[in-house]
Amino acid sequence: MSVLTEKVMTRDWGKPGQNTLKGYKERGGYQQLKRVLDSMQPAQITDEVKKSNLRGRGGAGFPTGLKWSFVPSLEKNTKPRYLAINADESEPGTAKDRFILENDPHMLLEGIGIACYALGAHSCYIYARGEFKYPSSVLDAAIAEAYADGIFGKKLMGKDFELNVVQVRGAGAYICGEETALLESLEGKKGWPRLKPPFPAVVGLFGCPTVVNNVETIAALPRIFEKGADWFSKLGAAKSGGTRLVTLSGSVIRPGTYEVSMDTSMRELIYDKEYGQGLPEGRNVKAVIPGGSSAPVLTPDELDVKLEFDAFKPLNSMAGSGGVIVIDDATCAVRSIWRVARFYAEESCGQCTPCREGQPWMARLIRKIEEGRGEMSDLDTLMNVAQAIAPWPPIGLGNTICALGDAGALPVQSFVQKFRKEFEEHITRKGCPYGEKPWGAYGEFQ
């Protein structure tokens, strides 16, 4: 059993006043930013982040230090540079960033100070999803405290370096979690992703070099500089440093958001008493979506996979944003993937034809099968439509501008491939084998 030896992200959650400046400072808050400003050059900071093996927690797991290093030098590009924080947490199954904002907002703000100094960015926009009324109010209060205390503003903690931080709230569009759609939205437009290249590090917000990082990624920085890059790197797996926040939901006894070691297996997360505590009596795992609903599904024989970024590739899936959804054996697989398909149909931004037309088409076909109106040829159509959006097995690049196409098409293909018999049973029986109760162990509203 791999136990979490040391809490990193959640260490101080729930302690008195931790979501205020006073409480945060009592436990050493802002000392790392101060030390970094006093004793390190920007390039050294980026080197430390590279050494820590910190990887992006938003879904793609891209090495953070490397991402920063793509920003051109001021000699080559004299435009202002920006940091944008992605707090548009909306991948189904994922609920972690909101808890950072609610429990420890200054950890994010201190990280922003460190990152902006490293990047030479004098402005940071935190893009929070529109539905986050409470988390956003906690964050706004924390930003106001940081200004009042002289942390942000004309002189970052007294250093001759101006830093302004502002929160901007979205308005209910999943696509704005995609980094270039986020930038469009920050520019006051509808969230239509941009073609890459150029990448945001070169042409980002207002045409200027911009780094877009997830909340959890930047919130890890104060700890990295407190304990050292080597320490952080060793905590994790070979090529991904630190711990992870995962959200466990669905058919487990104790759903919730947990900090886990990257060495923890999916099985341990589901069954260990510290985490999910297994499924209720008599129920077994049927399927697990491991990294938010866009991650292709796993079956019970694949649960020994470790919760680190590189471990999911051989299974044609991904660690994604850490949203683990457990589906028990009394749940209908077709109904489950219909909910997922419906989501991507709703949230397709409408820019690329395969996604705009394909996602609703897939959702309709799955619904048709679920309701007992399906034919065997529908399964081929379903796979063809999905394949036209993004090929299976995944190659990391679909036929659309952004990854929302893949996000909708790959899970569908994984479900049809792994639960084909159940799809066929719906067709031959002309109805759902689970009848009026498709939602398993906890599916009844009580």
Add this chain to the structure above:
Amino acid sequence: MSEPLFTPAEQKRFDDGIAQLLSHYPNDRKSAAMLPALRLLQSIKTWCPPEGMKLVAERLETTVAHCYEVATFYVMFHTEKPGKYVIDVCTNLSCALRGAEGMLKYLEQKLNTHAGTNGEKVFLRETECLASCGTAPCMQINEDHHENLTKEKVDRLLETLT
């Protein structure tokens, strides 16, 4: 003559709010404040009425079409006046596995409405993941978040809707 859009107090809130928002963006990028400006308008009027959109366009030095494009793209903006209480129920997978479909039906019965129908008092909507996956099922009433819901909790919440 038609009624003015804002009362004097509302007008001041709008003017001050817009000035504050514009201070966050480069001077030649006023239209970047579109989302927060529409949010401000909606917080005052409960929706984004046509006269309000015109005003936002003027202040942000952009077109009314731009306002509509944005307001209709994002589901949280109302381009038609919504009922007094907008109730958003997540029915995505994590919530569905914890009873969300049943909860939606329960709400439809109790409120005597159908999801997606805008009424004078209540606008009940099926919505997408609200990041309460480990605390499902959940819903929002006028953007206030409620999670770990049961029939008993829903009953109590509905009693507060006057």
